[in-house]
Amino acid sequence: MKTSAQITVTQFFIMLLLCRTYSFFTAVPGFTEPAAGSQALISLLLCALLSLAAMLPAWLVLRRSGGGVLQLAYSRSQAAGWAASTLFGLAALFGAAECAVQYDFFITGAIYPDERNIIFILLFTLCALYMAYMGLEAVARLSAPLLVLLLASLFCIILSLSQDFDPLGMAPPDLSDFSGLLRSSYTSFAGTGELMLILLFLPRLKGNAVHGFLGWLIGVTALLALVIATALYTIQDYAATQAYPFYAIAKTALLFGFQRMDALHMVIWTMIGLIKLSLYLYICRQCLQNLCGPRVQRWLLPGAGAAVILLGLIFSFYLQLFRSACRIIFSGIPLLLLILAVPLLLWLLPRKKEGSAPVEQ
Numbered sequence: 001m002k003t004s005a006q007i008t009v010t011q012f013f014i015m016l017l018l019c020r021t022y023s024f025f026t027a028v029p030g031f032t033e034p035a036a037g038s039q040a041l042i043s044l045l046l047c048a049l050l051s052l053a054a055m056l057p058a059w060l061v062l063r064r065s066g067g068g069v070l071q072l073a074y075s076r077s078q079a080a081g082w083a084a085s086t087l088f089g090l091a092a093l094f095g096a097a098e099c100a101v102q103y104d105f106f107i108t109g110a111i112y113p114d115e116r117n118i119i120f121i122l123l124f125t126l127c128a129l130y131m132a133y134m135g136l137e138a139v140a141r142l143s144a145p146l147l148v149l150l151l152a153s154l155f156c157i158i159l160s161l162s163q164d165f166d167p168l169g170m171a172p173p174d175l176s177d178f179s180g181l182l183r184s185s186y187t188s189f190a191g192t193g194e195l196m197l198i199l200l201f202l203p204r205l206k207g208n209a210v211h212g213f214l215g216w217l218i219g220v221t222a223l224l225a226l227v228i229a230t231a232l233y234t235i236q237d238y239a240a241t242q243a244y245p246f247y248a249i250a251k252t253a254l255l256f257g258f259q260r261m262d263a264l265h266m267v268i269w270t271m272i273g274l275i276k277l278s279l280y281l282y283i284c285r286q287c288l289q290n291l292c293g294p295r296v297q298r299w300l301l302p303g304a305g306a307a308v309i310l311l312g313l314i315f316s317f318y319l320q321l322f323r324s325a326c327r328i329i330f331s332g333i334p335l336l337l338l339i340l341a342v343p344l345l346l347w348l349l350p351r352k353k354e355g356s357a358p359v360e361q
Contacts, residue, residue: 009207011140013216014147016194019276020220021150022099023191024227025246025269026106039181040228046185048221051192052214054336058199058343059210068202069343070290076349082291084342088200089287091338093304094325095193096280097311100125103273104316110244111266121312124270128277129305132285136204139278146271153265154227157250161234190332195339200283281305 058069065072070088074081104120131139202209231249250262284304289297315322328334 006204006206007136007140009205009209009212011143012201012205013212013219015140015143015275015279016197016216017219017223018143018147018150018272019194019197019279020192021223022269022272022276023102023193024224026102026244026273038232039184041225043181043185043188044221044225044228046182047188047192048217050185050189051195051217054189054340055195055198055213058339059213061343061347062199062202065347069199069346070287071203072343072346074290075351076346077352080346080349084346085287085290087342088196088338089284089291091193091196091334092200092280092284092287093307093311094329095196096125096128096277096284096304096308097315098326098329099273099277099280100308100312101315101322103270104312106244106247106269110247118313121316122309124273125277125305125309125312128274128281129301131274131278132281132301132305136282139275139282142271143275146268146275149268150272153268154223157265158226158230161230161249161252164234186332187330190330190335192335195335197279197283199339199343200286277308281308284308 062069062072065075067075070081070084073084100121103124107120131142198209198213205212227246231245234249247262247265250265281301281304285301288300288304292300315325
């Protein structure tokens with residue numbers, strides 16, 4: 001995999017849009033407390049505003065430095081670069097394991113409840129590992145047609161459910177529990193690991209990243225709002241009783257006599273999940289590359305894949321451990337540390353002397 005690979009801003013943020021929808025569709029039930037009913041629409045908007053506010057300081061810092069967060073760290077000192085590579089590498093490793101576990105819980109919880117966890121985590125990670133080996137450009141080229149397929153499948157679902165449309169189905173939001181609404185919005189923001197990926201991929205993007213980020217925020221918010229509104233206006237009561245509401249909606253969809261459209265959506269979501277996992281594996285490999293010597297370069301990606309499989313199996317079989325890890329993630333502390341505290345702290349450190357070896361990106 002080429003370390004100098006570059007993709008366009010449009011390609012990158014399409015990939016991030018897919019990653020965000022994957023997290024939304026396959027969120028493990030019971031691990032968060034999402035807003036219910038029409039409050040979910042307000043929660044989406046507040047989450048987008050939180051993301052924008054949290055990323056603004058990092059944008060300003062990295063714009064002045066002219067690179068990504070790892071480049072900024074190595075421009076301060078070798079120790080700062082190693083520390084940043086370690087921190088972001090561990091975060092990418094957990095993000096990859098969480099992606100694999102989400103897929104495993106979705107498959108074994110909603111589709112194949114009698115199958116063993118090890119099969120799906122192993123096959124899913126190996127496929128993503130192959131995609132990461134193919135390179136960043138290849139994965140980016142896959143994202144655009146996959147987005148078209150996703151939008152087409154959503155259109156088919158909405159068209160199928162249009163006959164059940166009830167204009168009174170969505171009640172006005174109850175703002176009496178405003179603290180609960182804020183808590184739900186903050187939890188959604190805390191689980192937006194794509195914000196970390198933006199800071200790491202900035203040096204590889206061709207185009208205006210600020211415009212891409214704003215377009216991504218608007219696109220994600222609009223797409224998820226459309227999905228939520230469809231559920232609220234059609235089969236709200238049924239979807240509220242399901243562990244995976246949108247998969248339940250897909251199962252009920254019937255278009256031109258075709259039933260069980262959930263099989264189509266499952267294939268699309270699997271491909272989207274592979275894109276997300278391959279991005280995390282790519283970043284994990286890049287962070288390890290900054291820490292290891294040239295002799296072990298070829299083993300970094302397989303090693304990252306093996307670590308994801310091991311960690312995913314541990315989380316899958318020891319559910320309480322995974323709950324504890326998710327509780328830390330959804331506290332928002334790790335994300336704020338990575339996208340806010342680290343860039344600001346690096347900006348305050350003095351720049352190292354000229355002539356030191358730069359980070360290989």
